[in-house]
Amino acid sequence: MALVISQDAISAAVERLATAQETRVPCEPVRDLIGTDDLPAAYAVQQGLVQARIAGGVSVVGRKIGATSKAVQDQLGVDQPDFGYLLSDMDVSYGVSGTPISMRTLVQPRVEAEVAFRLATDIAPETEEEITIEAVRAAVDLALPALEIVDSRIADWKIGFTDTVADNASSGLYVVGTDGRTLDELEPRDVVMSLTINGEERSAGNGAACLGDPLEALRWLAVQAFRFGDPLRAGHLILSGALGPFVPFAPGDRVTASISGFAPLAVEFEE
Numbered sequence: 420m421a422l423v424i425s426q427d428a429i430s431a432a433v434e435r436l437a438t439a440q441e442t443r444v445p446c447e448p449v450r451d452l453i454g455t456d457d458l459p460a461a462y463a464v465q466q467g468l469v470q471a472r473i474a475g476g477v478s479v480v481g482r483k484i485g486a487t488s489k490a491v492q493d494q495l496g497v498d499q500p501d502f503g504y505l506l507s508d509m510d511v512s513y514g515v516s517g518t519p520i521s522m523r524t525l526v527q528p529r530v531e532a533e534v535a536f537r538l539a540t541d542i543a544p545e546t547e548e549e550i551t552i553e554a555v556r557a558a559v560d561l562a563l564p565a566l567e568i569v570d571s572r573i574a575d576w577k578i579g580f581t582d583t584v585a586d587n588a589s590s591g592l593y594v595v596g597t598d599g600r601t602l603d604e605l606e607p608r609d610v611v612m613s614l615t616i617n618g619e620e621r622s623a624g625n626g627a628a629c630l631g632d633p634l635e636a637l638r639w640l641a642v643q644a645f646r647f648g649d650p651l652r653a654g655h656l657i658l659s660g661a662l663g664p665f666v667p668f669a670p671g672d673r674v675t676a677s678i679s680g681f682a683p684l685a686v687e688f689e690e
Contacts, residue, residue, distance in 0.1 A: 424463075428452045428460070429452075429463050429464055429467065432452045432464045432467075433467035433468055435447070436464070436573075436585065439526065439572035443524075444526075445526055445575070446573060447573070448573050448578060449582055449586075450582055455579050455580070456581065458581065461580075465587050469504045469587065472506055479504055479505070479506060481656035482502055482504060482651065483503050483505055483590055483657070483660075484500055484502050484657070484658065484659055485501045485502065485503060485583065485590075485660065486499065486660070487628075487629045487660025491531070494665065496578070500630065500660065502588055502644075503584075503587040505590070505656060510593060511568075512595050515594060515596060515684065520594070520686055521689060522689065523690065525570050526571065526572055528568050528591055529570070529665040529666060529667050529668070530566055530567070530569070530616075530665060530667075531567050531662075532564070532566055532614045532624075532661070532676035532684075533660055534562055534564070534610060534629070534633045535563045535564070535565035535657060536559045536562055536633075536656070536659060537563060537599070537655075538559060538560060538654060539653060541651065542554065542555060542558050544645070547645055550641045550645060552632075552635065555638045558651075561599035561600065562600050562605055563597075563598070563599045564678045564682070564683075564684045565593060565595045566674060566684060567592075567661070569590065569665055570590065571583070571586060573586060593658060594686055595656060598684075600680055600681065607632060607633040608629075608633065609626055610625060610680055611624075612624050612626075612662040612676065613677045614663065614674065614677075615677075616666065616672050616673070622666050623663050624661070624662035625662060626662060629661070634659075636659045637657055670689050671687070671688065671689065673686070674687075
Protein backbone atom coordinates (compact mmCIF):
# COMPACT_ATOMS: atom_id res chain seq x y z
CA MET A 420 0.00 0.00 0.00
CA ALA A 421 1.39 3.38 -1.04
CA LEU A 422 2.37 5.78 1.69
CA VAL A 423 0.13 8.86 1.79
CA ILE A 424 2.17 12.02 2.21
CA SER A 425 0.61 14.34 4.78
CA GLN A 426 -0.22 17.98 4.15
CA ASP A 427 2.10 18.82 7.04
CA ALA A 428 4.99 17.16 5.19
CA ILE A 429 4.14 19.03 1.99
CA SER A 430 3.95 22.33 3.88
CA ALA A 431 7.29 21.62 5.56
CA ALA A 432 8.89 20.97 2.17
CA VAL A 433 7.45 24.22 0.80
CA GLU A 434 8.83 26.12 3.79
CA ARG A 435 12.27 24.52 3.47
CA LEU A 436 12.62 25.43 -0.20
CA ALA A 437 11.13 28.91 0.22
CA THR A 438 13.54 29.68 3.05
CA ALA A 439 16.49 28.52 0.97
CA GLN A 440 15.39 30.83 -1.84
CA GLU A 441 14.86 33.78 0.48
CA THR A 442 18.18 33.39 2.27
CA ARG A 443 20.15 32.06 -0.72
CA VAL A 444 21.44 29.35 1.61
CA PRO A 445 21.00 25.87 0.08
CA CYS A 446 18.95 23.37 2.05
CA GLU A 447 18.80 19.63 2.49
CA PRO A 448 16.77 17.63 -0.06
CA VAL A 449 13.03 17.41 0.57
CA ARG A 450 12.72 13.72 -0.25
CA ASP A 451 12.94 12.94 3.46
CA LEU A 452 9.56 14.69 3.71
CA ILE A 453 7.81 13.61 0.50
CA GLY A 454 9.57 10.40 -0.47
CA THR A 455 11.47 9.49 -3.61
CA ASP A 456 8.69 8.46 -5.99
CA ASP A 457 5.51 10.29 -4.97
CA LEU A 458 5.08 12.64 -7.91
CA PRO A 459 1.69 14.03 -6.80
CA ALA A 460 3.30 15.08 -3.51
CA ALA A 461 6.27 16.64 -5.35
CA TYR A 462 3.99 18.60 -7.66
CA ALA A 463 1.90 19.65 -4.64
CA VAL A 464 5.05 21.19 -3.13
CA GLN A 465 5.76 22.89 -6.46
CA GLN A 466 2.22 24.30 -6.50
CA GLY A 467 2.66 25.58 -2.95
CA LEU A 468 5.76 27.50 -3.97
CA VAL A 469 4.20 28.84 -7.17
CA GLN A 470 0.97 29.93 -5.49
CA ALA A 471 2.94 31.76 -2.80
CA ARG A 472 4.82 33.65 -5.52
CA ILE A 473 1.55 34.49 -7.28
CA ALA A 474 0.13 35.77 -3.99
CA GLY A 475 3.18 38.02 -3.83
CA GLY A 476 2.23 39.69 -7.09
CA VAL A 477 3.86 37.74 -9.92
CA SER A 478 1.99 35.95 -12.69
CA VAL A 479 2.35 32.71 -14.65
CA VAL A 480 3.72 33.44 -18.13
CA GLY A 481 4.46 29.90 -19.29
CA ARG A 482 6.05 26.57 -18.46
CA LYS A 483 9.44 24.93 -18.62
CA ILE A 484 10.27 21.33 -19.39
CA GLY A 485 13.22 19.88 -17.53
CA ALA A 486 15.48 16.86 -18.00
CA THR A 487 14.55 16.33 -21.64
CA SER A 488 18.05 15.40 -22.82
CA LYS A 489 20.07 12.35 -21.87
CA ALA A 490 23.00 14.65 -21.02
CA VAL A 491 20.99 16.59 -18.45
CA GLN A 492 19.32 13.45 -17.07
CA ASP A 493 22.79 12.03 -16.48
CA GLN A 494 23.90 15.26 -14.81
CA LEU A 495 20.90 15.21 -12.47
CA GLY A 496 20.72 11.45 -11.93
CA VAL A 497 17.12 11.21 -13.18
CA ASP A 498 15.53 9.19 -15.96
CA GLN A 499 12.45 11.15 -17.02
CA PRO A 500 11.41 14.72 -17.82
CA ASP A 501 9.48 17.03 -15.52
CA PHE A 502 7.91 20.45 -15.77
CA GLY A 503 7.71 23.70 -13.86
CA TYR A 504 6.16 27.14 -14.16
CA LEU A 505 7.64 30.28 -15.67
CA LEU A 506 6.76 33.34 -13.60
CA SER A 507 6.91 36.96 -14.66
CA ASP A 508 9.79 37.81 -12.33
CA MET A 509 11.95 35.04 -13.85
CA ASP A 510 12.16 36.84 -17.20
CA VAL A 511 15.52 38.62 -17.53
CA SER A 512 15.39 39.05 -21.28
CA TYR A 513 16.50 42.64 -20.74
CA GLY A 514 19.96 41.10 -20.87
CA VAL A 515 19.85 40.87 -24.67
CA SER A 516 20.10 44.67 -24.83
CA GLY A 517 23.50 44.58 -23.15
CA THR A 518 22.43 45.31 -19.58
CA PRO A 519 24.15 42.80 -17.25
CA ILE A 520 21.77 40.31 -15.64
CA SER A 521 21.70 40.37 -11.86
CA MET A 522 22.47 37.11 -10.05
CA ARG A 523 21.18 38.40 -6.70
CA THR A 524 18.27 35.92 -6.54
CA LEU A 525 20.31 32.87 -7.58
CA VAL A 526 21.71 30.18 -5.31
CA GLN A 527 23.69 27.65 -7.41
CA PRO A 528 23.03 28.64 -11.02
CA ARG A 529 23.83 26.79 -14.21
CA VAL A 530 23.00 27.81 -17.78
CA GLU A 531 21.67 25.87 -20.75
CA ALA A 532 20.51 26.72 -24.27
CA GLU A 533 17.21 25.63 -25.78
CA VAL A 534 14.39 26.36 -28.19
CA ALA A 535 11.40 28.20 -26.77
CA PHE A 536 7.89 28.27 -28.21
CA ARG A 537 5.36 31.09 -28.02
CA LEU A 538 1.81 29.73 -28.28
CA ALA A 539 -0.75 31.34 -30.56
CA THR A 540 -3.66 29.27 -29.27
CA ASP A 541 -4.61 27.23 -26.23
CA ILE A 542 -3.78 23.51 -26.17
CA ALA A 543 -6.93 22.51 -24.31
CA PRO A 544 -8.70 19.74 -26.20
CA GLU A 545 -11.62 17.63 -25.08
CA THR A 546 -9.51 14.46 -24.83
CA GLU A 547 -5.86 13.64 -24.28
CA GLU A 548 -5.76 11.69 -27.55
CA GLU A 549 -6.20 14.96 -29.44
CA ILE A 550 -2.81 16.18 -28.23
CA THR A 551 -0.73 15.14 -31.22
CA ILE A 552 2.45 16.50 -32.74
CA GLU A 553 0.32 18.07 -35.45
CA ALA A 554 -1.91 19.74 -32.86
CA VAL A 555 0.94 21.27 -30.87
CA ARG A 556 2.72 22.38 -34.04
CA ALA A 557 -0.44 24.19 -35.12
CA ALA A 558 -0.61 25.93 -31.72
CA VAL A 559 2.89 27.45 -31.99
CA ASP A 560 3.16 31.07 -33.05
CA LEU A 561 6.97 31.34 -33.02
CA ALA A 562 10.07 29.38 -32.11
CA LEU A 563 12.69 31.50 -30.31
CA PRO A 564 16.24 31.04 -29.02
CA ALA A 565 16.47 30.89 -25.23
CA LEU A 566 18.87 30.59 -22.33
CA GLU A 567 17.57 29.05 -19.14
CA ILE A 568 19.40 29.80 -15.93
CA VAL A 569 18.55 26.71 -13.93
CA ASP A 570 19.07 26.75 -10.18
CA SER A 571 18.68 24.49 -7.18
CA ARG A 572 17.81 25.41 -3.65
CA ILE A 573 19.15 22.00 -2.60
CA ALA A 574 22.77 21.87 -1.45
CA ASP A 575 25.36 20.78 -4.04
CA TRP A 576 22.60 19.83 -6.52
CA LYS A 577 22.30 16.50 -4.69
CA ILE A 578 18.77 15.97 -5.93
CA GLY A 579 16.46 13.09 -6.64
CA PHE A 580 13.53 13.31 -9.02
CA THR A 581 11.00 14.43 -6.41
CA ASP A 582 13.45 17.06 -5.18
CA THR A 583 13.77 18.72 -8.57
CA VAL A 584 10.02 18.51 -9.26
CA ALA A 585 9.23 20.09 -5.89
CA ASP A 586 11.79 22.84 -6.55
CA ASN A 587 9.78 24.05 -9.57
CA ALA A 588 11.86 21.82 -11.84
CA SER A 589 15.07 23.48 -10.63
CA SER A 590 14.08 26.79 -12.16
CA GLY A 591 15.81 30.13 -11.85
CA LEU A 592 15.64 32.75 -14.59
CA TYR A 593 15.35 32.78 -18.35
CA VAL A 594 16.30 34.86 -21.38
CA VAL A 595 14.37 34.65 -24.63
CA GLY A 596 15.56 36.30 -27.82
CA THR A 597 13.53 38.46 -30.17
CA ASP A 598 14.72 36.68 -33.32
CA GLY A 599 11.74 34.37 -33.78
CA ARG A 600 10.97 31.92 -36.58
CA THR A 601 7.74 30.27 -37.63
CA LEU A 602 7.71 26.50 -37.93
CA ASP A 603 7.49 26.93 -41.68
CA GLU A 604 10.90 28.61 -41.50
CA LEU A 605 12.62 26.32 -38.99
CA GLU A 606 12.42 22.66 -37.98
CA PRO A 607 13.27 22.48 -34.24
CA ARG A 608 14.62 18.92 -34.30
CA ASP A 609 17.21 19.91 -36.92
CA VAL A 610 18.85 22.81 -35.05
CA VAL A 611 22.46 22.63 -33.86
CA MET A 612 23.51 24.41 -30.65
CA SER A 613 26.81 25.71 -29.29
CA LEU A 614 27.01 27.49 -25.93
CA THR A 615 30.13 29.49 -25.09
CA ILE A 616 31.29 31.27 -21.96
CA ASN A 617 33.75 34.08 -22.59
CA GLY A 618 34.30 32.69 -26.07
CA GLU A 619 35.04 29.10 -25.01
CA GLU A 620 32.59 26.39 -26.02
CA ARG A 621 31.23 24.73 -22.91
CA SER A 622 28.19 22.86 -24.22
CA ALA A 623 26.95 21.58 -27.56
CA GLY A 624 24.00 19.61 -28.83
CA ASN A 625 21.11 19.54 -31.24
CA GLY A 626 17.33 19.51 -31.45
CA ALA A 627 17.12 15.74 -31.56
CA ALA A 628 18.69 15.60 -28.08
CA CYS A 629 15.47 17.08 -26.65
CA LEU A 630 13.19 14.01 -26.45
CA GLY A 631 13.97 13.41 -30.12
CA ASP A 632 12.31 16.70 -31.11
CA PRO A 633 11.52 19.86 -29.11
CA LEU A 634 7.97 19.60 -30.49
CA GLU A 635 7.70 16.15 -28.90
CA ALA A 636 8.74 17.77 -25.61
CA LEU A 637 5.96 20.32 -26.11
CA ARG A 638 3.48 17.51 -26.82
CA TRP A 639 4.60 15.70 -23.65
CA LEU A 640 4.11 18.89 -21.62
CA ALA A 641 0.67 19.52 -23.13
CA VAL A 642 -0.39 16.02 -22.06
CA GLN A 643 0.89 16.56 -18.50
CA ALA A 644 -0.81 19.96 -18.31
CA PHE A 645 -4.07 18.42 -19.53
CA ARG A 646 -3.84 15.68 -16.89
CA PHE A 647 -3.20 18.26 -14.18
CA GLY A 648 -6.23 20.27 -15.28
CA ASP A 649 -4.10 23.32 -16.06
CA PRO A 650 -3.75 23.36 -19.88
CA LEU A 651 -1.32 25.43 -21.90
CA ARG A 652 -2.71 28.80 -22.96
CA ALA A 653 -2.31 31.22 -25.85
CA GLY A 654 0.51 33.66 -25.20
CA HIS A 655 2.40 31.28 -22.93
CA LEU A 656 6.12 30.85 -23.43
CA ILE A 657 7.36 27.26 -23.28
CA LEU A 658 11.00 26.43 -22.65
CA SER A 659 11.23 23.05 -24.34
CA GLY A 660 14.38 21.73 -22.68
CA ALA A 661 18.16 21.79 -22.95
CA LEU A 662 19.84 20.83 -26.21
CA GLY A 663 23.06 19.91 -24.38
CA PRO A 664 24.54 19.77 -20.87
CA PHE A 665 24.06 22.70 -18.51
CA VAL A 666 27.21 24.42 -17.24
CA PRO A 667 28.16 26.67 -14.30
CA PHE A 668 28.99 30.33 -14.77
CA ALA A 669 30.05 33.26 -12.59
CA PRO A 670 29.55 37.01 -12.26
CA GLY A 671 31.31 38.81 -15.09
CA ASP A 672 30.86 35.95 -17.56
CA ARG A 673 29.51 36.49 -21.06
CA VAL A 674 27.31 33.62 -22.19
CA THR A 675 26.43 33.15 -25.87
CA ALA A 676 24.02 30.60 -27.29
CA SER A 677 24.33 29.96 -31.03
CA ILE A 678 21.37 27.92 -32.28
CA SER A 679 21.25 27.39 -36.03
CA GLY A 680 18.46 29.28 -37.72
CA PHE A 681 18.52 32.07 -35.12
CA ALA A 682 20.77 35.04 -34.45
CA PRO A 683 23.19 34.35 -31.54
CA LEU A 684 21.82 35.13 -28.09
CA ALA A 685 24.43 36.77 -25.83
CA VAL A 686 24.16 38.08 -22.26
CA GLU A 687 26.44 39.06 -19.39
CA PHE A 688 25.98 38.44 -15.67
CA GLU A 689 26.78 40.43 -12.54
CA GLU A 690 26.39 39.70 -8.81
